[in-house]
Amino acid sequence: xxxxxxxxxxxxxxxxxxxxxxxxxxxxxxxxxxxxxxxxxxxxxxxxxxxxxxxxxxxxxxxxxxxxxxxxxxxxxxxxxxxxxxxxxxxxxxxxxxxxxxxxxxxxxxxxxxxxxxxxxxxxxxxxxxxxxxxxxxxxxxxxxxxxxxxxxxxxxxxxxxxxxxxxxxxxxxxxxxxxxxxxxxxxxxxxxxxxxxxxxxxxxxxxxxxxxxxxxxxxxxxxx
Numbered sequence: 166x167x168x169x170x171x172x173x174x175x176x177x178x179x180x181x182x183x184x185x186x187x188x189x190x191x192x193x194x195x196x197x198x199x200x201x202x203x204x205x206x207x208x209x210x211x212x213x214x215x216x217x218x219x220x221x222x223x224x225x226x227x228x229x230x231x232x233x234x235x236x237x238x239x240x241x242x243x244x245x246x247x248x249x250x251x252x253x254x255x256x257x258x259x260x261x262x263x264x265x266x267x268x269x270x271x272x273x274x275x276x277x278x279x280x281x282x283x284x285x286x287x288x289x290x291x292x293x294x295x296x297x298x299x300x301x302x303x304x305x306x307x308x309x310x311x312x313x314x315x316x317x318x319x320x321x322x323x324x325x326x327x328x329x330x331x332x333x334x335x336x337x338x339x340x341x342x343x344x345x346x347x348x349x350x351x352x353x354x355x356x357x358x359x360x361x362x363x364x365x366x367x368x369x370x371x372x373x374x375x376x377x378x379x380x381x382x383x384x385x386x387x388x389x390x
Contacts, residue, residue: 166230166237168223169198170214175205177240180362182206184244187366192236192250197226223287223314228302232294239288241356242337245368249351255330256293263298264322264329265291267337269315284319288354289337301325347377357382 169178178196183206185192195210202211210231223237234256238244255262269286292298305314305321322329334343339354341347348370360382361372376382 166195166226166232166235167197167208167240168226169196169200169205169240172200172204174240175200177356177359179206180359181238181240181242181244182208183364183366184362184368185238185249185366188244188247189250193232195230195232195235197229223318225306228299230294235292235294237287237290237292238352239354241354241359242289243353243355243358243362243368244351244366245353245373246351249336252330252332252336253291256291260330261328262330263293263295263327265332265336266329267332267334269339279320279323282319282323284316285322286337286339286354287315287318288339289352290318297325297327301327341377341380347373355382360384 167178167182169175182194185194193209195212196205196208197212197214198205199214205211212226212229214226234253236250236253252265254260255265266285266287267289268283292302301318301321301324304324305318308317308321334340335349335351337352337354338344338350341355344350350373355376358368358373358376361368361376361384363369372383
């Protein structure tokens with residue numbers, strides 16, 4: 166699932182989506198957008214939404230999804246390996262989890278106001294469509310007034326006792342120092358890496374290595390429109 170509100174988000178969406186298609190070609194995609202259909206990449210499910218009245222926030226859209234298990238991705242994420250979606254398998258009766266996410270590296274415990282609980286980063290979240298999750302999402306939407314959406318989602322999942330699996334930073338890598346080696350990253354959440362995505366959705370290893378070692382994302386070769 167992606168949300169793309171405003172034309173300026175479309176260049177990010179195209180790169181993130183093509184990276185997902187490259188590594189996970191069989192995953193159906195839902196897009197919530199206020200942009201014309203001819204300006205957006207082709208997806209399996211497209212929802213036209215308004216950009217006003219709070220309709221552009223995640224709490225509004227996630228419950229609409231037709232999937233039993235949903236992976237939400239911010240448009241500035243890049244998929245680097247097929248195993249990026251593997252933790253969704255935890256969201257099943259076999260394992261008992263209903264949500265998976267990565268804690269935000271800068272989200273301190275006092276933001277959530279529950280001792281020892283930093284808030285999540287909602288740029289890459291996996292959710293199972295079930296009563297507890299839907300109730301938590303309804304609570305999230307009701308409490309959202311703009312800002313602090315990740316803190317409120319963390320509290321909603323805790324309040325409604327949603328069994329959650331905390332993923333390592335490799336599934337939502339925002340800071341290079343979070344991981345020991347770039348080859349471990351499944352999903353990067355660093356806007357500069359979008360520049361490295363090739364037309365086929367791949368990111369050349371040498372470019373990713375350069376970014377990880379220097380912080381510079383220097384695209385080469387064919388560019389993605």
